[in-house]
Amino acid sequence: MKRSKTISLALMGVCPFVLTACSEPEQEALIYPSAQACIDDGKLEALKCEEEYAGAIKEHERTAQKYTSYADCVSNLGQGQCYQPQGSSYFMPLMAGYMMGRMGGMGMGGQWRGASPVYHPQNDPNSWRTSDGRNLGSGQGRVMVPASATKPKISAAARSRGGFGSQGAARSSWGS
Amino acid sequence: MKRIKCAPRPNWQSLADQLGFRFHSINNQPYWDETAYYQFTLRQIEDDLEAPTAELHQMCLALVDQILKDELTLKQLCIPEMYWPYLADSWRKKQPPIYGRMDFSYAGNGSAKLLELNYDTPTSLYEAAFFQWVWMEDLIRSGQLPDTADQFNSIQDALIERFKFIASGNKKLSLPLYFSSVRVSIEDKGTTDYLRDVAHQAGLATEYIALEDIGLNANGEFVDLANYPIFNLFKLYPWEFIFNERFGPFIPFSPTQFFEPAWKSILSNKGILPLLWQAYPGHPNLLAADFLTEYAAPEAGWVVKPLLSREGANISMRTQTGVVDSVGGPYTDSGWIRQACHPLPNFDGNYALVGSWIVGDEAVGIGIREDAGLITQDTSRFVPHVIV
Numbered sequence: 001m002k003r004s005k006t007i008s009l010a011l012m013g014v015c016p017f018v019l020t021a022c023s024e025p026e027q028e029a030l031i032y033p034s035a036q037a038c039i040d041d042g043k044l045e046a047l048k049c050e051e052e053y054a055g056a057i058k059e060h061e062r063t064a065q066k067y068t069s070y071a072d073c074v075s076n077l078g079q080g081q082c083y084q085p086q087g088s089s090y091f092m093p094l095m096a097g098y099m100m101g102r103m104g105g106m107g108m109g110g111q112w113r114g115a116s117p118v119y120h121p122q123n124d125p126n127s128w129r130t131s132d133g134r135n136l137g138s139g140q141g142r143v144m145v146p147a148s149a150t151k152p153k154i155s156a157a158a159r160s161r162g163g164f165g166s167q168g169a170a171r172s173s174w175g176s
Numbered sequence: 177m178k179r180i181k182c183a184p185r186p187n188w189q190s191l192a193d194q195l196g197f198r199f200h201s202i203n204n205q206p207y208w209d210e211t212a213y214y215q216f217t218l219r220q221i222e223d224d225l226e227a228p229t230a231e232l233h234q235m236c237l238a239l240v241d242q243i244l245k246d247e248l249t250l251k252q253l254c255i256p257e258m259y260w261p262y263l264a265d266s267w268r269k270k271q272p273p274i275y276g277r278m279d280f281s282y283a284g285n286g287s288a289k290l291l292e293l294n295y296d297t298p299t300s301l302y303e304a305a306f307f308q309w310v311w312m313e314d315l316i317r318s319g320q321l322p323d324t325a326d327q328f329n330s331i332q333d334a335l336i337e338r339f340k341f342i343a344s345g346n347k348k349l350s351l352p353l354y355f356s357s358v359r360v361s362i363e364d365k366g367t368t369d370y371l372r373d374v375a376h377q378a379g380l381a382t383e384y385i386a387l388e389d390i391g392l393n394a395n396g397e398f399v400d401l402a403n404y405p406i407f408n409l410f411k412l413y414p415w416e417f418i419f420n421e422r423f424g425p426f427i428p429f430s431p432t433q434f435f436e437p438a439w440k441s442i443l444s445n446k447g448i449l450p451l452l453w454q455a456y457p458g459h460p461n462l463l464a465a466d467f468l469t470e471y472a473a474p475e476a477g478w479v480v481k482p483l484l485s486r487e488g489a490n491i492s493m494r495t496q497t498g499v500v501d502s503v504g505g506p507y508t509d510s511g512w513i514r515q516a517c518h519p520l521p522n523f524d525g526n527y528a529l530v531g532s533w534i535v536g537d538e539a540v541g542i543g544i545r546e547d548a549g550l551i552t553q554d555t556s557r558f559v560p561h562v563i564v
Contacts, residue, residue: 003330011373012369160391160392161390163424164388164423
């Protein structure tokens with residue numbers, strides 16, 4: 001047979017599979033306080049645990065809120081939750097651990113990746129939150145979290161839009 | 177290869193509407209045309225279309241590697257110099273393509289001749305991969321086609337596998353893959369929506385954003401309307417336009433991975449046709465071609481094409497017997513090539529073009545376009561096919 005075995009549409013058309021979102025869908029995630037905790041849990045290979053941890057640190061440095069004064073940071077995040085990165089003039093929240101989302105979903109047994117940093121909420125050293133304040137509960141290892149909690153984090157608002165597509169209007173047709 | 181007239185399904189328009197085929201008619205003329213279909217033998221499909229498509233694809237990939245090391249050729253293809261390192265980088269990192277289409281002149285016998293590659297922004301995908309498949313199943317069910325009938329069309333299966341493959345090799349694809357097209361084209365939106373649908377079925381997280389809505393933040397990241405960074409972007413929009421637009425110069429410094437990747441701009445350039453001919457002179461599936469130093473009306477037996485154009489625009493031809501045809505358009509600002517004229521075969525007054533689809537590196541299906549003229553355009557009708 002030289003044709004597709006089955007065919008389906010999920011999003012297009014008037015009768016797609018409807019994903020009703022009465023409450024926000026949840027997604028599987030892995031949360032660990034450290035690469036070592038990840039390795040000890042045994043769900044991922046050691047190298048993967050370390051790679052993802054390194055990725056989360058980078059993400060932390062990129063996205064975590066930065067404060068110009070230690071006092072501001074502490075009043076927002078609580079005692080013992082702030083530090084000054086080496087060689088910098090600002091203060092940041094302490095990264096408490098990291099979270100990996102399950103790629104995709106749809107029961108494809110996808111892989112764990114896309115690590116992001118997690119933090120402790122103020123006065124709650126046993127729970128986790130994302131950098132933009134979403135509560136992730138207190139579980140460690142495999143947990144369920146709101147799907148949007150594993151989205152990338154905003155680092156800065158758009159400074160400019162409309163830099164793509166200007167020749168579209170001028171030429172009107174370019175598919176080929 | 178025969179053209180066989182057949183009765184359209186009485187409900188095809190409402191079915192098309194229900195299945196999200198919003199451009200099934202253009203200016204009240206059917207674009208999807210099931211008043212006829214093309215019938216192939218398995219040998220014609222496998223020997224004359226599938227195998228040459230796969231072979232030509234490999235020849236093209238080999239050329240990309242050479243061209244990227246050759247500044248004179250990059251200049252000849254009118255690719256702005258500031259993007260050369262980015263193109264080379266996208267190739268060295270093996271940034272994966274999703275799909276492409278080769279257009280052939282093929283009459284059912286002899287060698288299919290490659291007219292051009294559509295390797296950056298191919299459309300007519302939904303109708304080839306999906307609606308054509310549904311059409312054939314309907315005709316088998318109603319008894320108009322035997323249940324042994326088949327179709328060269330595993331495009332959707334291949335796309336699902338391709339998206340899974342791409343996701344498995346890319347850490348960033350734990351984050352959404354954004355699909356984008358420009359606002360003014362419902363046909364482009366249709367192709368983009370279909371690809372998004374298939375990616376969703378493959379288990380990827382997907383979003384849609386109009387190309388014009390994409391933003392750029394102070395960190396050099398492209399962002400969506402809610403300012404979330406876009407790390408993976410499918411754009412149904414030509415690289416050669418992007419190169420000359422305001423955000424173009426930011427791309428090499430952004431963390432965004434593009435689909436199709438930038439190295440594909442080399443293969444969507446019609447300069448690839450003379451370069452293929454130079455590299456493989458006399459290949460049975462290629463037509464003689466060379467670069468022109470400036471535009472010149474075609475001599476008998478030649479077709480003149482711009483390096484960069486879409487949908488048949490700005491192409492002019494003069495057949496061996498002196499028949500002249502040409503299509504106007506806005507693509508006069510790049511260089512030109514000429515290619516030996518190999519007119520499309522005519523079936524019952526219709527010139528038929530075979531579009532042969534590549535997904536990943538595999539030849540996986542065809543779609544046929546018909547036109548009353550020799551030059552296939554965006555309004556040329558899509559006609560289904562079967563293998564018996």
